[in-house]
Amino acid sequence: MKPIFGSDAFDTDVLIVGAGPTGLTLATALAARGVPTVVIDRLREGHNTSRAAVVHARTLEALEPLAVTQPLVERGLRAQRFSIRDRDRVLVPIAFDRLPTRYPYTLMVSQAVTEQVLLERFAQLGGRVRRPCALVGLHHDAHGATAELDDGSCLRARYVVGCDGMHSAVRELSHIAFRGGSYGESFLLADVRLRGGAPRDEVALYFSPQGMLVVAPLPDGVHRVVAPLEQAPEQPGADDVQALLDARGPQRERASVAEVLWGSRFRVHHRVADTYRAGRVLLAGDAAHVHSPAGGQGMNVGILDAVALAAALGRALAGDAAALDAYVSARRPVAQQVVSFADVLTRLATVRPALRGARNALLRTLSRLPAFRRRLAWRLSGLVYR
């Protein structure tokens, strides 16, 4: 089919490129508003891996109107506490159970389950994902945008949204810069069964001269272990995870690895797109921002982008031209804050051994202040972005 640039004949109101958590949230939220969409993804089927495992209170609140929260909560595990530790010493204890929300906890659930729940809800609303189908070209004008697909066809939409992840074709084809850098290290990530040492109701972030270590509970007796490493193995085994726990984790009661269920390595960048909008083209999720998993914000920020963008697109389609710029000015600073927060955590975690005592003393002093603990709880849970 020949591309029809500048035409007023539209195949759909919104073309969503990418059916990860961001694209699926946007698709569901637009379907709930009755907005016609087409959702494409280049993969034959969705990823079936654990990846982002934390869903914060604010995200659960924002997903409530989509009827997604309840099924998600039923399939996850509630962690009521978060702590920053240096070995066995708790430097900062954070309790989520006093937060003024219906979800006073961090929900631990694998990303595959989160995507499945979103997909099921989208299907209930009559939606489906067209796959495998990749966007390979994009042209936009004052009235809409024309997407070229890898089967040679074209699709014209009033708006196109890039929810197509870190290497976003939508962002690149729209010439939007993605500034920032990469962390030198890679991250090891593993879902394991542990004996001893690790609580089932708490996410523990260990600061250590060798780098951070996160040990967090997942449903079905599983723990998630995440740590930056100079050279993380591609397929981490029990010995790799054990070495990390021994070097950075609890000492009094050793956590020993009984089984590795899934493991991976990933590289982390800290980048934010110069803008989330170029005319009729918009960005959300990892296409717009990527950052360290410290604090577990990545997927959550993407889901909240999508909820905000669905409302903005609804208003824009009804004639409110300013709604999309308001989306950009509201959401881009959030990504910048998350990048800075993750950087502070990384720097604090890896201070030189000579400064470790001073850091611990400072954190313990600060953590005696209820206002400090409350601020951290609000930031981690995302309630600060209400």
Ligand SMILES: Cc1cc2nc3c(=O)[nH]c(=O)nc-3n(C[C@H](O)[C@H](O)[C@H](O)COP(=O)(O)OP(=O)(O)OC[C@H]3O[C@@H](n4cnc5c(N)ncnc54)[C@H](O)[C@@H]3O)c2cc1C
């Ligand atoms: C191994 C691994 C571990 C991770 N662990 C954590 C973690 O512990 N904590 C955390 O917060 N985050 C983690 N992340 C990051 C987290 O997975 C992302 O933040 C999240 O997936 C972002 O969602 P998204 O929907 O914006 O993008 P993605 O999930 O990347 O989805 C993008 C979708 O777009 C599709 N797509 C791409 N290009 C095209 C195209 N041209 N045409 C059509 N479709 C296209 C892709 O197939 C994909 O389905 C991890 C990521 C990886 C890879």
